[in-house]
Amino acid sequence: xxxxxxxxxFKFTSCSxxxxxxxxxxxxxxxxxKHVELKYFRMVSDDDxxxxxxxAALVEGAVTNEEEAAMLKKIRRMSRFLVAAxxxxxxxxxxxxxxxxxxxxxxxxxxxxxxxxxSGKAFGLNExxxxxAYLYGCPIxxxxxxxxxxxxxxxVPPYIPGLTVCMECKMKGNECVFLTRKxxxxxxxxxxxxxxxxxxxxxxxEGCRGVLNGTNVSGLVSAWENAGVSPELIRLKLRKYNFLxxxxx
Amino acid sequence: MSFVIRREEIPHFSRxxxxxxxxxxxxVKGEYRHVFxxxxxxxxxxxxxxxxxxxxxxxxxxxxxxxxxxxxxKDGRIEETLPDPNSRTAILGVHPCDVNAMNLLERVYxxxxxxxxxxxxxxxxxxxxxxxxxxxxxxxxxxxxxxxSLEEGFDLLLTDLGDRFLLEVGSKRGAxxxxxxxxxxxxxxxxxxxxxxxxxxxxxxxxxxxxxxxQRLMTGALYNPVWNELAEKCTGCGACNMVCPTCFCFxxxxxxxxxxxxxxxxxxxxxxxxxxxxxxxLGGNFRRxxxxxxxxxxxxxxxxxxxxxxxxxCVGCGRCIEQCPAGIDITRVVARLRGETP
Numbered sequence: 120x121x122x123x124x125x126x127x128x129f130k131f132t133s134c135s136x137x138x139x140x141x142x143x144x145x146x147x148x149x150x151x152x153k154h155v156e157l158k159y160f161r162m163v164s165d166d167d168x169x170x171x172x173x174x175a176a177l178v179e180g181a182v183t184n185e186e187e188a189a190m191l192k193k194i195r196r197m198s199r200f201l202v203a204a205x206x207x208x209x210x211x212x213x214x215x216x217x218x219x220x221x222x223x224x225x226x227x228x229x230x231x232x233x234x235x236x237x238s239g240k241a242f243g244l245n246e247x248x249x250x251x252a253y254l255y256g257c258p259i260x261x262x263x264x265x266x267x268x269x270x271x272x273x274x275v276p277p278y279i280p281g282l283t284v285c286m287e288c289k290m291k292g293n294e295c296v297f298l299t300r301k302x303x304x305x306x307x308x309x310x311x312x313x314x315x316x317x318x319x320x321x322x323x324x325e326g327c328r329g330v331l332n333g334t335n336v337s338g339l340v341s342a343w344e345n346a347g348v349s350p351e352l353i354r355l356k357l358r359k360y361n362f363l364x365x366x367x368x
Numbered sequence: 369m370s371f372v373i374r375r376e377e378i379p380h381f382s383r384x385x386x387x388x389x390x391x392x393x394x395x396v397k398g399e400y401r402h403v404f405x406x407x408x409x410x411x412x413x414x415x416x417x418x419x420x421x422x423x424x425x426x427x428x429x430x431x432x433x434x435x436x437x438x439x440x441x442k443d444g445r446i447e448e449t450l451p452d453p454n455s456r457t458a459i460l461g462v463h464p465c466d467v468n469a470m471n472l473l474e475r476v477y478x479x480x481x482x483x484x485x486x487x488x489x490x491x492x493x494x495x496x497x498x499x500x501x502x503x504x505x506x507x508x509x510x511x512x513x514x515x516x517s518l519e520e521g522f523d524l525l526l527t528d529l530g531d532r533f534l535l536e537v538g539s540k541r542g543a544x545x546x547x548x549x550x551x552x553x554x555x556x557x558x559x560x561x562x563x564x565x566x567x568x569x570x571x572x573x574x575x576x577x578x579x580x581x582x583q584r585l586m587t588g589a590l591y592n593p594v595w596n597e598l599a600e601k602c603t604g605c606g607a608c609n610m611v612c613p614t615c616f617c618f619x620x621x622x623x624x625x626x627x628x629x630x631x632x633x634x635x636x637x638x639x640x641x642x643x644x645x646x647x648x649x650l651g652g653n654f655r656r657x658x659x660x661x662x663x664x665x666x667x668x669x670x671x672x673x674x675x676x677x678x679x680x681x682c683v684g685c686g687r688c689i690e691q692c693p694a695g696i697d698i699t700r701v702v703a704r705l706r707g708e709t710p
Contacts, residue, residue, distance in 0.1 A: 266624060269624035280619055280644070281644030282619075282639070283604075283606055285606065285607050286606045286637070289424065289611055289691075290434035290637060294400045295607075298693065307605030331642075333604055333643025334604035336603075338601050338602055338603045338604070341601065341694070342601075342695070
């Protein structure tokens with residue numbers, strides 16, 4: 120066996136839930152650690168970032184200020200392969216909801232004394248650096264995380280099939296929540312891989328895995344409008360995981 | 369050879385099928401509509417043969433599971449995971465369009481090179497079909513000659529005559545199965561009643577697609593503005609690919625198997641509506657625009673199949689129309705290309 124894959128786990132503006140998926144791999148984690156050496160992982164160790172190149176960086180979170188952007192660029196320089204892990208790192212995620220609200224206003228909505236806040240618009244990592252692979256979802260999927268790490272160990276490009284949540288939902292034999300109940304489901308335009316988790320539990324897809332390349336969000340919105348979904352609900356659905364971006368709004 | 373079986377005897381008959389060693393699949397009432405389920409000996413009362421359409425095509429789902437492991441690669445060796453050649457599966461209550469779709473899948477999967485996974489499952493499958501008594505606004509099998517009644521491709525065939533079913537035998541295996549199940553022989557009255565049921569079902573179908581000169585029409589319409597208009601509406605979700613009983617494409621992926629140190633090679637259903645489907649090395653893509661992908665879907669069913677496999681690739685089951693979130697209707701697309709409808 121070749122040397123272990125040297126991996127750093129980093130976090131910017133986010134809830135740490137995606138890092139927790141790595142911690143929660145439990146018995147699989149022990150197998151993964153036979154092949155992977157965690158060089159930096161603040162959630163589980165106080166060790167500082169070593170001054171040596173990494174084989175791969177697993178980066179969680181959106182970038183919301185200059186310090187984060189500078190750190191991300193440093194991570195990029197020291198890492199052979201950079202993985203954007205989770206909705207925030209991929210598109211800005213939930214954080215990007217604030218991008219359409221004036222900065223001063225959104226700060227005072229959340230904090231009682233916002234003068235210490237240094238947080239601008241939230242962007243995905245690819246706004247600042249080249250991203251080699253994505254792990255989608257809020258949080259990321261554990262199987263996809265393991266497959267991605269093991270692909271890197273085997274020195275093959277990680278691959279997440281580019282199918283929709285809608286297709287996975289059909290494969291599971293679910294009835295369509297949109298066609299049967301007129302619930303605005305983002306499954307038709309959202310990257311699959313979650314096994315259509317929400318619609319399989321009778322809840323419309325929230326789109327946490329982001330827009331799949333080549334799908335037509337505006338076509339889906341027209342379908343919702345024709346089915347009588349309220350403009351307010353449509354706005355909320357599109358705003359939650361930054362689908363407005365795909366509409367160019 | 370034809371028999372008559374009373375309606376209330378269907379559970380008893382189903383138990384008979386199970387007792388012959390078959391894993392039985394049949395429609396039951398789901399929360400929203402009928403679905404095909406594996407039926408245990410104690411569940412035969414749940415079988416319900418009064419349905420028009422299930423969301424998923426039952427035979428494709430059985431013969432080509434949405435996700436299946438093909439083999440394991442471990443320590444430089446390949447361990448194939450073929451279906452058990454001695455297993456027996458029976459499906460009860462599949463409609464003619466779905467049986468005809470299976471016959472089309474056989475042309476794809478059982479011609480050279482044969483797909484051993486499909487072949488093993490098909491050889492082990494006993495088909496107890498059910499002629500249609502009712503239709504709905506999405507059915508258009510009569511335009512394609514794939515329903516509402518079946519002439520071939522079944523082991524046994526049921527027709528709903530109200531208080532009883534006509535049961536016709538279509539194969540040696542079907543004859544063996546009913547050989548020791550007591551049923552009276554059908555009379556000419558039963559056959560006449562069957563013809564009435566089929567005629568009524570046929571007349572109830574309101575949706576049609578004109579297939580005359582279809583191939584020439586479709587090929588001549590490859591650059592019609594209709595494709596761009598459809599691309600405005602289409603969400604690109606690929607639901608049509610999933611629910612279509614003749615869509616046969618799959619993707620192959622490798623997944624590490626941590627506990628064995630091996631790798632599993634799996635295949636999953638794929639669809640031509642996806643961007644990735646026509647993507648090639650270095651980021652090239654033969655169908656970059658959604659319009660090109662919808663055009664491919666419609667043309668494959670209504671045009672390319674003829675050259676590829678000798679018949680149209682659509683059986684008129686209506687699933688792609690019913691399940692499209694954007695309301696795209698393949699019969700209307702053809703009518704528009706003919707200039708018959710705006």
